[in-house]
Amino acid sequence: MSTELDLHLDDLAPADSEYAAQQFWSGDLSVLTEHHTAPHGSHSYVVAHDGSVTWGVPGEPQVAAIKVARDLSLNTFTMETAYHATVPFAQNWLIEHGCPPDQIAEVGAGFxxxxxxxxxxxxxxxxxxxxxxxxxxxxxxxxxxxxxxxxxxxxxxxxxxxxxxxxxxxxxxxxxxxxxxxxxxxxxxxxxxxxxxxxxxxxxxxxxxxxxxxxxxxxARSAGSSEIPKTAPKAPPSPRQPYQYSVRYRGGCRERPLRLRGAPRRH
Incomplete structure (x- = not known):
């Protein structure tokens, strides 16, 4: 998966006059996760970070959920977008708009x-x-x-x-x-x-x-102790073993965008 946005709109025209792609420039968007249907590519679902929001109104959501539907018989497309504060809500929006959940769940490496x-x-x-x-x-x-x-x-x-x-x-x-x-x-x-x-x-x-x-x-502890026979001889004490543990990290999400400007909390 590339972090550069490509909605595969070559040779297609917008099906309506309210062309959603005019709301952003693809160079501002870094793709976090995406899914394009196969084999004919009738739909695309993308979660991306919009870096241009950093320069706008402080506190505005920066994660864009984008859905593209193509009518290949007419060579047209429609686009819907929604902005969210975090990736899971953007993923939820795309799933509610038809994206297969498993195809949009994992965010690419490098974040x-x-x-x-x-x-x-x-x-x-x-x-x-x-x-x-x-x-x-x-x-x-x-x-x-x-x-x-x-x-x-x-x-x-x-x-x-x-x-x-x-x-x-x-x-x-x-x-x-x-x-x-x-x-x-x-x-x-x-x-x-x-x-x-x-x-x-x-x-x-x-x-x-x-x-x-x-x-x-x-x-469980109580049930385990009750299974020990009362007549069983006590085992000699074993030497104390060091406590061992492991920490498991789950990967696959994102890194914050470059911190260019702050946004104060609501008062």
């Missing part, structure tokens, strides 16, 4: 990678959420702090339906984290963003999952 498995899981949650999240507002900052957030309304949440997805980049490690916070209303979420003196509130369902995992682990 920053998720810092942990939780980030990977939340990205997949957004990408595969369908129409679950209604985007209310977003903010992007490509200067310190290097971050992007999207405020949404979760259509499936029983408690705390306002969900904040906060992505924070580490330019030194070339990684980023994505976290989900839960709030009762928009005002509370925006106050937290301005203040940040407390941890990001966890979604209630995540707290329930953590408690369930602890309960299952305790039951």
């Amino acid at each position: 920053s990678t998720p810092a942990d498995d939780l980030t990977v899981r939340i990205e997949a949650q957004i990408r595969e959420s369908g129409a679950r999240y209604e985007v209310i507002e977003s903010q992007t900052s490509d200067y310190d702090p290097c971050e992007a957030w999207t405020l949404t309304r979760d259509g499936e949440a029983v408690e705390a339906p306002i969900r904040l997805f906060l992505e924070e980049g580490d330019s030194n490690a070339h990684t980023y984290t994505l976290r989900e916070g839960a709030f009762p209303d928009e005002e509370t979420a925006l106050r937290w963003l301005d203040d940040r003196s407390t941890p990001l509130p966890q979604p209630p369902e995540h707290l329930g999952e953590a408690a369930a995992l602890r309960t299952r682990a305790a039951l």
Whole structure:
């Protein structure tokens, strides 16, 4: 996959007068992930970073989702675009507009990678959420702090339906984290963003999952100890072994664009 945008529009004319490609110059776009249908190439789906946004209104979303549909019998095409603060929401938009999910999930090499498995899981949650999240507002900052957030309304949440997805980049490690916070209303979420003196509130369902995992682990330990015969002789103590662990990194996302200008947080 090339990072240069090529929508394969040679010898094709726009099917309508509102030509979406006039809204951007391909030289400003760096392709993050793309899918072109085969064998006839009737559709293209692209997620790209738009570097020109850095010079525009501070805080505007910089990730473009682009869909091209070609009518090869008429040699015409139509184009739809939508801008998002983070890649998973752009991927979700393309999936909702017909892109096969597996074809747009992986972001090309050479970009920053998720810092942990939780980030990977939340990205997949957004990408595969369908129409679950209604985007209310977003903010992007490509200067310190290097971050992007999207405020949404979760259509499936029983408690705390306002969900904040906060992505924070580490330019030194070339990684980023994505976290989900839960709030009762928009005002509370925006106050937290301005203040940040407390941890990001966890979604209630995540707290329930953590408690369930602890309960299952305790039951497993209890069941394991009950299987030991009472008459079995005790084994001699074995020498203490050093604790071994491994850290596994999941790759395949992006690096932040060059930080040319800052965007202050909402006040």
